[in-house]
Amino acid sequence: MAETPMTRESSTSSSLSDVDIDASTTPPTSQADTGEMSISSAKKPAALLEAIEESLERRPRRSRAGGPSSYNLKQLSDAQLPISTASASRNVSGLTGRTLVGGEAEGDVKTMGKGVSEDVEGEEEAELPPRPLQRKTSVRDRVKKAAGRVVGSVLGKRGRDVVEAGKRKLGRGKSQVTAEDEDEDEASDTEPQEEVPRWKKALEMGPKGLLDELDLDIDLPAPPPAKKARLSGKEAMKDSPQPSAPLAKAATATKSMKPWVREGLYVGQSPDFDPTQPGGKRKLTKKRPSSSSSSTTTTTMPGAAESAGSKSRTFLPLPMFGYLKEEKTRDFRIPYDVFAPSLRKGDERPKDWHQVNRNRLVGEAKQIWEKSERLPASRCVCRTPSAGGEMACGDHCLNRVMQYECNDDNCAVKGGECGNRCFADLTSRLKKGGAFDVGVEVLKTDRRGFGVRSCRTWGPGEIIMEYTGEIVSEGECQRRMREEYKDKQCYYLMELERGLIIDGTKGSMARFINHSCEPNCEVRMVKVNGTPRMGVFAGERGVATGQELTYDYNFDNFGEKVQNCYCGAASCRGTLSKRLNKDEQKKQLKVENEKKRKAAEEAQQAAEDEERKKRVKSDRGSGWRGWASVDDPEVKERLKQEKREREEAAKSSDRARRLAARGSGAQGAEREPVVRKKVEAKRRRTVAVEETVTRSTQQQGEGDGGDEVDVEAGAAGAVVPAVASSRPVSAATVTTRKTEITISETAEPEPVADRLVTALDGVQDDEELEGEAEEEEVVVVAPAKTKKQSIMKSVGQAVRNGLFGAVGAKALGGSGGKGGLKQSTLNFGKRSG
Numbered sequence: 001m002a003e004t005p006m007t008r009e010s011s012t013s014s015s016l017s018d019v020d021i022d023a024s025t026t027p028p029t030s031q032a033d034t035g036e037m038s039i040s041s042a043k044k045p046a047a048l049l050e051a052i053e054e055s056l057e058r059r060p061r062r063s064r065a066g067g068p069s070s071y072n073l074k075q076l077s078d079a080q081l082p083i084s085t086a087s088a089s090r091n092v093s094g095l096t097g098r099t100l101v102g103g104e105a106e107g108d109v110k111t112m113g114k115g116v117s118e119d120v121e122g123e124e125e126a127e128l129p130p131r132p133l134q135r136k137t138s139v140r141d142r143v144k145k146a147a148g149r150v151v152g153s154v155l156g157k158r159g160r161d162v163v164e165a166g167k168r169k170l171g172r173g174k175s176q177v178t179a180e181d182e183d184e185d186e187a188s189d190t191e192p193q194e195e196v197p198r199w200k201k202a203l204e205m206g207p208k209g210l211l212d213e214l215d216l217d218i219d220l221p222a223p224p225p226a227k228k229a230r231l232s233g234k235e236a237m238k239d240s241p242q243p244s245a246p247l248a249k250a251a252t253a254t255k256s257m258k259p260w261v262r263e264g265l266y267v268g269q270s271p272d273f274d275p276t277q278p279g280g281k282r283k284l285t286k287k288r289p290s291s292s293s294s295s296t297t298t299t300t301m302p303g304a305a306e307s308a309g310s311k312s313r314t315f316l317p318l319p320m321f322g323y324l325k326e327e328k329t330r331d332f333r334i335p336y337d338v339f340a341p342s343l344r345k346g347d348e349r350p351k352d353w354h355q356v357n358r359n360r361l362v363g364e365a366k367q368i369w370e371k372s373e374r375l376p377a378s379r380c381v382c383r384t385p386s387a388g389g390e391m392a393c394g395d396h397c398l399n400r401v402m403q404y405e406c407n408d409d410n411c412a413v414k415g416g417e418c419g420n421r422c423f424a425d426l427t428s429r430l431k432k433g434g435a436f437d438v439g440v441e442v443l444k445t446d447r448r449g450f451g452v453r454s455c456r457t458w459g460p461g462e463i464i465m466e467y468t469g470e471i472v473s474e475g476e477c478q479r480r481m482r483e484e485y486k487d488k489q490c491y492y493l494m495e496l497e498r499g500l501i502i503d504g505t506k507g508s509m510a511r512f513i514n515h516s517c518e519p520n521c522e523v524r525m526v527k528v529n530g531t532p533r534m535g536v537f538a539g540e541r542g543v544a545t546g547q548e549l550t551y552d553y554n555f556d557n558f559g560e561k562v563q564n565c566y567c568g569a570a571s572c573r574g575t576l577s578k579r580l581n582k583d584e585q586k587k588q589l590k591v592e593n594e595k596k597r598k599a600a601e602e603a604q605q606a607a608e609d610e611e612r613k614k615r616v617k618s619d620r621g622s623g624w625r626g627w628a629s630v631d632d633p634e635v636k637e638r639l640k641q642e643k644r645e646r647e648e649a650a651k652s653s654d655r656a657r658r659l660a661a662r663g664s665g666a667q668g669a670e671r672e673p674v675v676r677k678k679v680e681a682k683r684r685r686t687v688a689v690e691e692t693v694t695r696s697t698q699q700q701g702e703g704d705g706g707d708e709v710d711v712e713a714g715a716a717g718a719v720v721p722a723v724a725s726s727r728p729v730s731a732a733t734v735t736t737r738k739t740e741i742t743i744s745e746t747a748e749p750e751p752v753a754d755r756l757v758t759a760l761d762g763v764q765d766d767e768e769l770e771g772e773a774e775e776e777e778v779v780v781v782a783p784a785k786t787k788k789q790s791i792m793k794s795v796g797q798a799v800r801n802g803l804f805g806a807v808g809a810k811a812l813g814g815s816g817g818k819g820g821l822k823q824s825t826l827n828f829g830k831r832s833g
């Protein structure tokens, strides 16, 4: 403000822009009035009057009459800041402070007004000599007084009498209205009305006229309507100002004003109300800037300050939709004229849609159309609308029954009263071309491609749109299905008449309407001037704003494959297939029941098979027994026992086989002595508490390979005990004795086996160690050609001879050696001590 000081010259946009402000002639009447502006009576220019007159004449009568009669909710929903008619009238008339100073870009009334008065004051203080302060009637009171005069002049004789009576009753009449005023009133009464308008007279009432009294820095309520003049006049008297009364009291003059004019649409709503907050948290946490400090062009209405205490309410606050941020919105449904859904910027739209809003006959459909038999034109006998106010040509209209649309040729009812002219209505509605008139839009659905959404409400049976496209013959339709649309998911074909099909691939928006098993629309053919047309009509329950339009496709034979339905209705049939009549339903039920029965049978069979398989598996015995049972000591013991038994059985059968084989061996043959050498027994004491399996490995001693059996003591290798398991056992002493027997080749003719038996017999001669378990390890070194079998035969014989314990020889292993000798190691088990 400091950079662009407001001056009188700057307020060019106001009709009162050439009003001079002369503070010298309007000295402050009280300290409170010091900063206010008033218009100089001395400089009241004719131009000013003309401007006011012009602006008042431009103002519509309704706006002059008082507050607004209704709100345009559509405007409100569009988040426009609505301005009440009363305030608008004041703005037009140029009588508000805002208009006077508001020609500047920043329209803050109070701030600017203050700025102007300060500037003016500054200048005046510099130029004018100080004058003594004198008490003067408050400016607002003077305005009221002037208004009283206007009212008086508006009232007729009778009315004035009533007013005067009221004044007398109050005992204040004379003090308020001067004799001069009365004279003027009389004069105005006698003057012809046409010559000088009353308002002009009121304005031109000389040096004490209304203009003189007006302080343009205050809000003046609009003049009361003529009807209420009497009442307002009374009230004006009753509330007539006291000298120097506070300004706030003048607000009572607006008593008859509707509260929402004074306080805005959300009357009763706290100034701290925050519509973005839920429930009880709607108090503003941050204080909104008050209107005095705001730089917006808000205006306070008289009386607002009074009702809202110190926080003056801005009248007509922004509609609450404007406040809401997107993420804070929640679902609710409100009528179209307040809110209509519409596509947003990023929303997907259909790409290759060739929109055709009229039917077009294609190919042989033209000939079919021309040749088709025309029904005789229908004519209804309906006359007038029913007494109940219903339109004529209702359900019983002959045209309607015949699916003909009424027109002036076939119906005697006037257009506006006939209820069977839907396509005519549709045409005139679409001619207007507004979003509300079209009333629908295409939107993307979740699983069903595009669909059509209603942007307004539709009454039951009301026509919404027409299904148009190319009209083709059945043959052409089949061809298109086979060739052009064979890979398509969506089809837009609809039967129009016998033999003719509408292909909406190039068609109207109706082609996007999806199927539902519980639809809210229906599609019907209507003959308009004899031409069949397909209309989409709202169903019995109508269609609400925001709902998706659907109808029942009732597909008979829609392509080869049956498409699944995703309409989500409770009674969904599951597929986009035909709705069946009762007989067909019964048949289908039978088929379905049969299918179900078979399926149940198969399922039972499968279950039984599975059970059988399980049983077979468990009957096979121990396969896998589960980890838990292996850890179970009882089971472990049982398993061991089983294993032992199996081994025993295997051994005994094996032994029997071997014994049988050996039984045939040479008995009593003369034995050649075998050189044998005792190997010093090695004793090993095991003290481990764990079961041990002891083995001895014996390295071949470096024999000289002579003919003599050479057994060297101590040639045996070290015994290497090995811990084999963790089963605790009692401590025991095991003695392993080792013997090496070498059988030379020269020992023939007695077989090696016999000689070995003899040698083994010598091993038996060794002292027995009482109470100790023994193992006998015999290393046999025999000629290389000696068969393993003969060695084993000898061992078997030795066992049979009782040379060794029942366990007998365990194994033969190893081969090779030096000088053509073959070495075999025989391990004998415990000998019975």
Ligand SMILES: C[S@@+](CC[C@H](N)C(=O)[O-])C[C@H]1O[C@@H](n2cnc3c(N)ncnc32)[C@H](O)[C@@H]1O
Residues within 6 Å of the ligand: 447, 448, 449, 450, 451, 489, 490, 491, 492, 493, 511, 512, 513, 514, 515, 516, 563, 564, 565, 566, 567, 576
């Ligand atoms: C006349 S078109 C409707 C508009 C189509 N949704 C689109 O995006 O172009 C018919 C096709 O829409 C799909 N459709 C319509 N209603 C459906 C529903 N309830 N469930 C599944 N698909 C549907 C089917 O693919 C059907 O062939």
